[in-house]
Amino acid sequence: MQAHAPSMQFVPPAPGTYQLQRIQRAPDAVLKDARDRQRRLGTLTRGKVTLLTFFYTYCVDEWGCPFAYRTMLGLRERLTERGHAGRVRFVSISFDPTNDTPEVLRRYSGNLKAETGLAWEFLTARNMVELLPLLEDFGQDVNIEKDAKGQPTRTINHMLKLFLIDRNGTVREIYALDYLHPAMMVNDIETLLMEENAAPVGVLRR
């Protein structure tokens, strides 16, 4: 059975009729992209509304990374249809810098960027030592499952979270699985875009 969006038995409030909380600053780190270029995360969480998540390429849990990936694909389509492709970006950061090298990310992401014009960055850390503080700063739990002998397996346990970040680099919403209502997420993104229309670029609001 393919995982599907959680039940949504309500009409979401209209964009701009509510305010999203300013939860925390989006942390910074130096990462590598799928073209093996060093990228400062802080430049990829500012200037546009950003939807960021952590994943690993070989995750097979239907309710985990593949579900988040499909949700983001659907969102990308909706946002593009609504004319927001140029003002929104997606960022996916791997939990596993050892396996998920830039080459692996390149194969995994294919030509996603070319399809709609909505930027989707796939990133990986240079090593776990540099990744762990970033995870801790985002509040993203993670642990590697061990087998009966106490040896690490290829299963990375984590709580699925998608972070919605405004163009000033502040986390404004965090979606756990029960909150992954695409219609609501589109409204949240549009709420942030409407804030942009009301405030000059570069103004940090916290």
Place this chain on the structure above:
Amino acid sequence: MSAMKWLPILLTGCTLAFSATADETCNSPYMSKLIKGQEAYVHVWTLGVEGLGDGFDKLVTINVDPKSKSFGKVVNSVSVGARGEAHHMGFTDDRRYLWAGGLSNNQIYVFDVGANPAKPKLVKTISDLGAKSGFVGPHTFYAMPGRMLIGTLSNTKDSGGRTGMVVYNNKGEFVAKYDLPTGDIGGVMGDGYGYDVAINPSKNALLTSSFTGIDNYRRPLGDVVADAAAMKRFGNTMVLWDLKAMKPQQIFAVPGSPLEIRWSLVPGDNWAITATALTSKLWLIKQDSVGKWQAKDVGTIGDPAKIPLPVDISIRADAKGLWVNTFSDGMTRYFDLTNPEQPKETYAKQTGKQVNMISQSWDGKRVYITSSLLERWDKGGADNEQFLRAFAWDGKELKPIFEVDFTKEKLGRAHHMKFS
């Protein structure tokens, strides 16, 4: 919709947070890693008693794994170095940290329970609740993704019952505050009082209930009951909020201080239940045939004329039954909730001279009960039993498994429980 949607499960890939609220059923639906099997430890947030042990509030950890050599024993105790009316606590969304509040000193203590559940560590104390929000008396700690929603009981201005909700991020930084409504919404006036908070994500609904302020809960219960003016200063409302917008949508008249709120965990269900402390009633909050939320008195707990004081409830994971503890008579009652419109009491047992919190395992086979209500509301003399009692429930009888005497162990007054 698949029933699996409501079950937090560890799949072969990622651990995900599925909706579920059971004690295990009273946890936030956003919390991951609910315990479906045998819980290993029960953490008890315990009020310090002057002259007993170090006299400070403490997080007491008890081994409840029947296979362990220390089964039924206290295996750890973390004193916070203050006596501030320890009351309730709640896990963060990832279940790594346990936030615990002090009702009189307004401190929020953050314990690391993820690294080693047998030995929680105090890792942070948040002291700016009153300064940041104007609210005090941190009561309910309810995980939201990446942050904690806190229901409070009072305020810094007059120590009365007008209060609100506060949001902190998981780092312990203040995010936002929300006043409980005091105006008219749909013909019902809000009283601004607060107590519990409970979320149903599929409905974008947040429910709040209402108790009383410092001026009452830090006063001896006998004095409060004898003071007619004080007895008017209790909450008589519940509020339905638009969760996303954090805006009140409806106010319900629910007389007699509605306390703990439990949503049905069954997919597709659209109701929550609460118990009123002073009027001893069960109230159902449910959508009607056109989707409008209604509050309805659906049952009586004991003899309301004797003020049994229902203080805690615990709903089964399948929402077919509800445990209710009444403080005054020390009774633990079970209500058949097969029809939530007509709960039926099917079992009752006196489980202590005073009882307060009740928590059941996910499968409903184990029930844990503690004794303390509030520092100045607990009974005196021989009636002031302080304990955690564990029972087995076979659907017919509560059978004692073990007991920890918190006075004999020099720990204090046993209040809220969480499993790990």
